[in-house]
Amino acid sequence: MTKFIDFLRNNNIEFICDEPMKHHTTFKIGGNAQAFVTVKDIAELRSVIKYVNENRIPLFILGKGSNLLVSDEGIKGAVISLGGNFMDIRVIDGTKIYAGGGASLMKMCKVALMNNLSGLEFAYGIPGSVGGAVFMNAGAYGGEMKDCLISADYVTPEGEEGTFTLEEMALGYRTSVFKTNNYIITGCTVSLERAENSAIKEKMTELLSRRRDKQPIDYPSAGSTFKRPEGAFAGTLIESCGLKGYSVGGAQVSKKHAGFVINTGGATAKDVNTLIKNVQEKVKKETGYFLETEVIRL
Numbered sequence: 001m002t003k004f005i006d007f008l009r010n011n012n013i014e015f016i017c018d019e020p021m022k023h024h025t026t027f028k029i030g031g032n033a034q035a036f037v038t039v040k041d042i043a044e045l046r047s048v049i050k051y052v053n054e055n056r057i058p059l060f061i062l063g064k065g066s067n068l069l070v071s072d073e074g075i076k077g078a079v080i081s082l083g084g085n086f087m088d089i090r091v092i093d094g095t096k097i098y099a100g101g102g103a104s105l106m107k108m109c110k111v112a113l114m115n116n117l118s119g120l121e122f123a124y125g126i127p128g129s130v131g132g133a134v135f136m137n138a139g140a141y142g143g144e145m146k147d148c149l150i151s152a153d154y155v156t157p158e159g160e161e162g163t164f165t166l167e168e169m170a171l172g173y174r175t176s177v178f179k180t181n182n183y184i185i186t187g188c189t190v191s192l193e194r195a196e197n198s199a200i201k202e203k204m205t206e207l208l209s210r211r212r213d214k215q216p217i218d219y220p221s222a223g224s225t226f227k228r229p230e231g232a233f234a235g236t237l238i239e240s241c242g243l244k245g246y247s248v249g250g251a252q253v254s255k256k257h258a259g260f261v262i263n264t265g266g267a268t269a270k271d272v273n274t275l276i277k278n279v280q281e282k283v284k285k286e287t288g289y290f291l292e293t294e295v296i297r298l
Contacts, residue, residue, distance in 0.1 A: 061184050
């Protein structure tokens, strides 16, 4: 890693050594990243990717850390965060919005509101990055990214740039082609519809209020922990097994919404993983459903 650090320093690329990942995840959990690198444009991203691939350095692309559980041992190699130009958001052709992969999804929603564009209301309140939202096909309250996405830009592990159409992204329930091809999402374009500003704002306010009423947003978490099983709801199944409030160390099945695992203070990744495993086993035994995790575990 010494040569990698020298490479970053010589090319004036922003980095921090041994950066605690708990500062970069909404769970507030995780050991140190060997090298936490922030790239400001495509040139820097391609340069770093080329170097780590040629030197076989492990690489992880970080969004806002909102759907992520990082090991207590941390992350070997490089963690890349998209900053600079990747934070840009702009309206194009009147009813479309382009946003960089590192931009805040919440900010993208606010830009839509400011420009009287409807179609992103469902995403208001989701605390992730635009790239992460595309990667997971983020959704809530009956809406998903695939409902408004028309294209996504990417960089391959070899450093080549390209663009996927909606069909090529293969978006499904909390999944996309990006989960298997290791391409890095650098930006996306969504197509929206003109609407009254007051109607858009009312819908956003309503959905944010529902989040606050039903979800444990006062505690660190990675959002919904489990995927929705076909024909049922994860939270309902967990609650029916008497697991609401169940704890392992500082990790707890939320008393407010059993579909969320929260950090009540000082939780470790080991606590969360043990809790998840125990919940999965009991729910499977008592209901027959196996709950797949939605949260990405490193």
